[in-house]
Amino acid sequence: MKAILILLIPVGILLNCTQSPNPELQNLKEEITMENQTATANKASVRAFFKALEDENVEAIVNLFAEDGRHINPYASGLLPVGANGKEEIRNYWAPVFPNFDGMTFPIEEIYAMEDPAMV
Numbered sequence: 001m002k003a004i005l006i007l008l009i010p011v012g013i014l015l016n017c018t019q020s021p022n023p024e025l026q027n028l029k030e031e032i033t034m035e036n037q038t039a040t041a042n043k044a045s046v047r048a049f050f051k052a053l054e055d056e057n058v059e060a061i062v063n064l065f066a067e068d069g070r071h072i073n074p075y076a077s078g079l080l081p082v083g084a085n086g087k088e089e090i091r092n093y094w095a096p097v098f099p100n101f102d103g104m105t106f107p108i109e110e111i112y113a114m115e116d117p118a119m120v
Contacts, residue, residue: 035113035117036117038113038117042113042118042119042120043111048060053106054105056104058098059091061090061094062090062091069085069086070083071083071085071093
């Protein structure tokens with residue numbers, strides 16, 4: 001003899017919850033969407049930066065920055081400057097780097113966004 005298990009799921013309640021207008025829920029969904037878009041864009045920028053380094057493409061690096069962008073090297077060892085302000089200084093920062101190296105590779109498996117999606 002086989003036993004039959006019947007599950008009754010209150011679908012009407014679930015549908016009602018998801019269909020009811022809830023401004024707080026809608027705001028949260030919009031915030032999450034914006035955070036995901038920010039994180040995705042920033043991950044793409046980081047990938048583009050390392051690709052430009054591998055390609056030794058100074059202009060591609062410079063174009064990733066705003067006119068008043070800042071490049072900060074918090075672990076400057078004396079091999080590279082501490083940083084640069086604005087596109088022209090960023091160009092001057094990177095232009096002399098490539099002749100000092102016999103190529104660069106940055107294999108990236110994954111880039112993760114921090115709690116603040118502006119940081120990856």
